[in-house]
Amino acid sequence: xxxxxxxxxxxxxxxxxxxxxxxxxxxxxxxxxxxxxxxxxxxxxxxxxxxxxxxxxxxxxxxxxxxxxxxxxxxxxxxxxxxxxxxxxxxxxxxxxxxxxxxxxxxxxxxxxxxxxxxxxxxxxxxxxxxxxxxxxxxxxxxxxxxxxxxxxxxxxxxxxxxxxxxxxxxxxxxxxxxxxxxxxxxxxxxxxxxxxxxxxxxxxxxxxxxxxxxxxxxxxxxxxxxxxxxxxxxxxxxxxxxxxxxxxxxxxxxxxxxxxxxxxxxxxxxxxxxxxxxxxxxxxxxxxxxxxxxxxxxxxxxxxxxxxxxxxxxxxxxxxxxxxxxxxxxxxxxxxxxxxxxxxxxxxxxxxxxxxxxxxxxxxxxxxxxxxxxxxxxxxxxxxxxxxxxxxx
Amino acid sequence: xxxxxxxxxxxxxxxxxxxxxxxxxxxxxxxxxxxxxxxxxxxxxxxxxxxxxxxxxxxxxxxxxxxxxxxxxxxxxxxxxxxxxxxxxxxxxxxxxxxxxxxxxxxxxxxxxxxxxxxxxxxxxxxxxxxxxxxxxxxxxxxxxxxxxxxxxxxxxxxxxxxxxxxxxxxxxxxxxxxxxxxxxxxxxxxxxxxxxxxxxxxxxxxxxxx
Numbered sequence: 001x002x003x004x005x006x007x008x009x010x011x012x013x014x015x016x017x018x019x020x021x022x023x024x025x026x027x028x029x030x031x032x033x034x035x036x037x038x039x040x041x042x043x044x045x046x047x048x049x050x051x052x053x054x055x056x057x058x059x060x061x062x063x064x065x066x067x068x069x070x071x072x073x074x075x076x077x078x079x080x081x082x083x084x085x086x087x088x089x090x091x092x093x094x095x096x097x098x099x100x101x102x103x104x105x106x107x108x109x110x111x112x113x114x115x116x117x118x119x120x121x122x123x124x125x126x127x128x129x130x131x132x133x134x135x136x137x138x139x140x141x142x143x144x145x146x147x148x149x150x151x152x153x154x155x156x157x158x159x160x161x162x163x164x165x166x167x168x169x170x171x172x173x174x175x176x177x178x179x180x181x182x183x184x185x186x187x188x189x190x191x192x193x194x195x196x197x198x199x200x201x202x203x204x205x206x207x208x209x210x211x212x213x214x215x216x217x218x219x220x221x222x223x224x225x226x227x228x229x230x231x232x233x234x235x236x237x238x239x240x241x242x243x244x245x246x247x248x249x250x251x252x253x254x255x256x257x258x259x260x261x262x263x264x265x266x267x268x269x270x271x272x273x274x275x276x277x278x279x280x281x282x283x284x285x286x287x288x289x290x291x292x293x294x295x296x297x298x299x300x301x302x303x304x305x306x307x308x309x310x311x312x313x314x315x316x317x318x319x320x321x322x323x324x325x326x327x328x329x330x331x332x333x334x335x336x337x338x339x340x341x342x343x344x345x346x347x348x349x350x351x352x353x354x355x356x357x358x359x360x361x362x363x364x365x366x367x368x369x370x371x372x373x374x375x376x377x378x379x380x381x382x383x384x385x386x387x388x389x390x391x392x393x394x
Numbered sequence: 395x396x397x398x399x400x401x402x403x404x405x406x407x408x409x410x411x412x413x414x415x416x417x418x419x420x421x422x423x424x425x426x427x428x429x430x431x432x433x434x435x436x437x438x439x440x441x442x443x444x445x446x447x448x449x450x451x452x453x454x455x456x457x458x459x460x461x462x463x464x465x466x467x468x469x470x471x472x473x474x475x476x477x478x479x480x481x482x483x484x485x486x487x488x489x490x491x492x493x494x495x496x497x498x499x500x501x502x503x504x505x506x507x508x509x510x511x512x513x514x515x516x517x518x519x520x521x522x523x524x525x526x527x528x529x530x531x532x533x534x535x536x537x538x539x540x541x542x543x544x545x546x547x548x549x550x551x552x553x554x555x556x557x558x559x560x561x562x563x564x565x566x567x568x569x570x571x572x573x574x575x576x577x578x579x580x581x582x583x584x585x586x587x588x589x590x591x592x593x594x595x596x597x598x599x600x601x602x603x604x605x
Contacts, residue, residue, distance in 0.1 A: 306432060308457035312407065326430040327457035327501060331577040334431065349431045349455075382413050382461060384424065384435035384453035 006364050007320045010207065010296060011156055011184060011355035016250075017209040023253035024211065027246035035234075035243050047245050054245075054252035061187065061255045062201060062218050063194035070235040071248050074215035075183040075204035079107035079150075081217055081228055081239070082179040082200040086148045087115050088226035090177075095145030096120045101133050103340040105156045107202075108181055112150070125151075130289040131160030131341050135170060142174045149178050153185040157324060157337040157353055158288030159297030161189055165196050172197040177223060183207060183215075184294055187258035188266075199223045205247070209358055210254035214247030257358075266356050267295035269365040273354060274298055276369045281376055283386060287338060287351060298354040299324075301338075301347045302372075304386035305379040310352055313375040319368050324351040399458055400492030407458040412451045412468035421516025425508040426588075430581070432456030432501040434464050436508035438471075440516055446475050452505065459498035463505040466490050476513050482506060500542040500585070507540065529593045531559050534566060537589045541582065550582065557604060564597040566590055573605035 007015065027050060035051045036044030052066065059069040072078045083098065100112045102124045112122045123141045125133045133151060142149065149171050154161045164180055171178035179200035182191055186203040193201065201218035205211055219225055219238070231240025270293075277300055278284055287299040302310065307323025314321055322328075324335025325348060334348030343351075354368065380386060397404065416422075416437035426433040433456060439449035450471045452464035466487050471479040484503045488494045494502050516522075527533070535551060543553040550556055550570070558569035568586060572579055583601045590599045 304455065306456050306460075309407070309461060312458050316408070325457070327432065327460075332430050332497075332500075332581045333577070345431050382410060382453060383455045384415075384433060385455050 005318050005320065006360070006368065008354045008356065008360065008364075008368060009320045009322050010357035010360075011353065012322060013206055013212065014209045014357050015359055016211060017254065017257055017358070019257060020210055020250045020253045024246040024250040027249050031245070035245060047243075050249055051243055051245055054248040057252035057255055058203075058216055059218070062203075063192045064218055065221070067236060068193075068219055068221055070217050070219060070239050071244065071251075072215045072217055072239060073213055073244070074206065075105075075181065075202050076107040076215075078202035078204070078215050078217040079105075079179075079181050080111050081225075082202060083108065083111040083115065083148065083150060085225040085228050085238075086177055086179075086200075086223070087120060088228065089224035090147040091120065093224075094147050095143075097123070097143060097145040097147065099123045099125060099138065099141050099146060099149045099151075101125045101127055101151050101162075101340075103127050103131060103155055103157075103337045104150065104152050105181060105183065108150050108152065108179075109336075121145075127160075127340055129342050130292075131155050131158050131337070132289070132292075133162060133167070135163070135166055138167065139170050139174070142171070142176050146174070146176045149176050151178075151180060153180045153182040153191060154189060154294050154297075155288065155337060156184055157335060157351075158299045158341065159184075159293035160288045161185065161292045161294065164191065164198065168196045168198045171199075184297075187255060188263055188295055193218055193220065205251040205254055208254050208258055211247050211250040214244050214251045216251070262358060263295050266360075269356050269360060269362055270295055270298055272362065273365050273369055274300070276366070277372065280369065281373050285347060287341065287343070287347070294355075296356040298356075300352055301343070302350040302352065302376050303346065304383045305350050305376060307348075307350055307352060309379055310350070310372075310375055313379070314368075314371060317371045317375070319371060321368075322353045322355075324348045324353070398495045399462075400494075402490075402492040403459065403462040403494065406462035406465040406491065410452075410454075410461055410465040412449075412465065412472075413453065414451050415453065416449060416451050419512075421512040421514075421519065423508050423511035423515055425504045425511060430457070430501055432460045432504060434460060434504045434508045436464075436467075436505070436512040438509075438512045438516060440476065444475070446473055447471050447479055448473075450509070452508065454505075456501055456504070457498070459494050460501040460504060462491055463487050463494070463502040464508070467505045467509050471509055476516070480510055480513055482509065500581075503540070503542060526594055529561065529564075529566075529595050531561050533593070534559050534561065534568070534590060537593070538568070538586065541585045541589055543578075543582065550586075555582070564595055566596055566599045567602065568599070569602045569604065571604050574603035575605075576603075579603055 031046045033043035035048040177199045181202045199220040204215035283303040285301045307325030308327040326334040338348040419437040420440045421438045424435045435453040437451045441448040450468040454461045539549045557571040560567040
């Protein structure tokens with residue numbers, strides 16, 4: 001087994017940046033009080049100021065106002081709040097219809113299904129072979145009863161970036177609230193609430209070298225939103241619960257550390273991995289669009305082999321990646337994203353996702369391609385499929 | 395750190411024994427799991443006089459437990475008579491591997507089925523199969539014992555998931571005691587269809603769920 005571990009599953013979680021930790025530390029050991037009003041004690045006021053400052057940085061990153069950004073425990077909570085908060089606020093007033101895409105991540109998809117069980121109607125928009133929704137289909141699906149459209153900014157597995165500008169404008173024209181899950185695009189792909197009529201945006205810190213357990217929801221001023229988490233009056237009375245101040249401070253610190261230069265570097269590594277795999281390993285299919293994809297995302301199906309076997313072999317060589325294979329999932333279901341883009345079982349079975357971060361290097365990008373080539377070759381030797389073509393046994 | 399797989403499983407996964415095709419095999423099979431999509435192919439050579447397995451090879455399109463089980467059964471089966479080899483159980487293979495995760499039962503049991511099917515294939519090709527018996531509820535129940543309940547890794551009969559089996563004019567109706575929206579419902583249904591539909595005198599199979 002290799003001593004050095006090369007982590008390439010950064011869509012799932014990332015290594016914390018030391019600078020983020022340094023920024024957070026005082027809020028564990030010194031300013032650990034709850035954020036109180038300016039009429040209380042010093043520590044509480046300092047905590048309040050830190051929280052306000054963090055909120056300021058985060059809302060600015062989306063080109064919005066501080067009172068439009070609330071902190072949550074992460075993207076799962078944010079997306080739950082977006083869908084259920086709007087449904088609760090408008091279900092009885094306007095209608096009971098929601099629209100989401102088929103390939104949304106589970107927080108959106110399962111919130112929609114949960115609302116369906118409570119009497120709401122949900123339209124699940126199809127996507128094309130590269131993962132894009134059809135804007136005409138969206139336009140035609142919106143009715144007077146539609147209270148919310150939720151389309152992700154980019155896909156968690158195949159990295160396809162939707163045309164949020166176009167989609168949000170359609171929703172605005174039709175008078176429907178629009179939510180986008182930007183968990184994987186925040187700071188990586190431009191998203192401007194000042195220019196695009198997006199009403200709700202889910203963001204999270206854990207995908208960008210920030211701490212786990214902190215996320216946020218941008219809520220455009222005037223968006224109907226029912227309180228869902230009951231308790232105190234935190235977060236403008238919208239989300240009860242003790243404020244996670246170290247988390248908020250770390251989240252805000254993280255924002256400033258992601259640079260355009262870093263995103264270009266990730267994209268160069270991504271392109272190198274994709275180009276090399278497609279050129280050097282036969283019978284491979286890129287999942288998602290070649291250009292309109294997250295700078296940090298690679299997703300390729302290796303035919304005739306199974307994903308869990310690939311990940312396990314790679315792990316033995318020191319690489320951590322993920323797969324859409326049914327064998328890998330606890331529910332024994334292949335990736336709903338690969339099925340959503342029209343992929344068959346086999347394409348999901350052999351799909352591998354590589355997601356890059358600040359700490360990966362071009363050398364590692366080359367190393368994973370080389371190791372993959374070896375592992376795929378070995379597994380294809382064992383496989384009963386694809387032999388006719390390769391003639392290994394004939 | 396504890397891996398879900400034993401050292402022996404990982405060893406067989408890394409260095410599978412007896413991999414490949416036997417071109418002039420006396421018997422062969424290809425088994426697939428609709429639950430997760432794994433497949434395994436088994437090839438056998440039978441010594442004419444002793445009716446023992448002189449060679450067993452396998453190929454796998456599957457996960458680590460599928461590969462490791464394929465590997466271990468070739469070792470367990472070699473040298474055995476056809477009747478002995480047919481009796482090799484999943485438990486024996488799992489024990490020889492130092493244990494398999496229960497959720498992986500459905501992909502590891504394929505190799506066992508593959509070996510049995512390859513032997514049946516040999517027997518069919520050599521006129522050693524007894525006459526076709528008509529399907530009864532008991533025959534169906536026996537087949538359902540080969541369908542794994544992924545929640546426990548044991549079969550659906552033993553884990554009391556089979557609530558009812560009806561056989562009327564060659565049409566089969568099976569009721570499974572799970573809600574239809576249970577995470578494993580589609581996988582279990584597919585696996586049942588795959589096991590029952592091939593019965594020679596069965597026309598239609600319907601799988602229903604209780605909620």
